[in-house]
Amino acid sequence: MDMEKVNSMDFGEFVDVFGNVIERCPLIAAAVWSQRPFSDLEDLEKHFSAFIDALPPSGQEGILRCHPDLAGRELQRGTLTAESQREQSRAGLTSLGVEERLRLAELNARYRARFGFPFVLAARLSDREAVPRELERRLHRPPAQELRAALGEVKKIGRLRLADLLGTDPSRL
Numbered sequence: 001m002d003m004e005k006v007n008s009m010d011f012g013e014f015v016d017v018f019g020n021v022i023e024r025c026p027l028i029a030a031a032v033w034s035q036r037p038f039s040d041l042e043d044l045e046k047h048f049s050a051f052i053d054a055l056p057p058s059g060q061e062g063i064l065r066c067h068p069d070l071a072g073r074e075l076q077r078g079t080l081t082a083e084s085q086r087e088q089s090r091a092g093l094t095s096l097g098v099e100e101r102l103r104l105a106e107l108n109a110r111y112r113a114r115f116g117f118p119f120v121l122a123a124r125l126s127d128r129e130a131v132p133r134e135l136e137r138r139l140h141r142p143p144a145q146e147l148r149a150a151l152g153e154v155k156k157i158g159r160l161r162l163a164d165l166l167g168t169d170p171s172r173l
């Protein structure tokens with residue numbers, strides 16, 4: 001899909017296509033639409049990031065809370081969004097052993113109890129060994145620093161999803 005096509009989309013089309021760039025936060029795509037025209041994918045990505053950065057911490061934490069746990073209940077129940085399902089299965093999280101799954105569930109619960117939002121990481125850039133390691137490493141960080149790190153992961157996920165939608169190589173972003 002080229003930028004001419006993106007810039008010609010009406011509001012409904014744009015939100016249909018880009019509404020899940022940020023997991024379960026179609027409002028962000030709805031807001032970004034009014035910033036068109038976009039010069040390229042990077043420009044589009046910058047507007048998504050700028051919207052997130054302009055939110056108060058309560059809004060930023062709200063974005064994190066829209067993310068399903070990695071290898072959590074939603075994955076077990078098959079209620080993940082298509083994008084999340086793909087990302088989590090690519091990281092090998094759909095084929096964890098019982099032990100691995102329980103350990104991740106315990107770490108996720110500790111993380112959520114400490115920060116008040118779920119652990120978020122760009123699963124496509126990680127794998128089944130790295131996820132619990134990263135979770136454990138980030139578990140001990142000061143809350144303000146961890147909020148910034150988690151939002152950084154949301155932006156990485158968004159960049160990869162935008163690259164998928166526009167058929168661009170994500171490493172070129």
Ligand SMILES: NC(=O)NC1=NC(=O)NC1=O
Binds near residue numbers: 070124
């Ligand atoms: N809690 C999460 O990190 N969730 C996710 N990471 C991804 O890459 N996709 C998700 O749904």
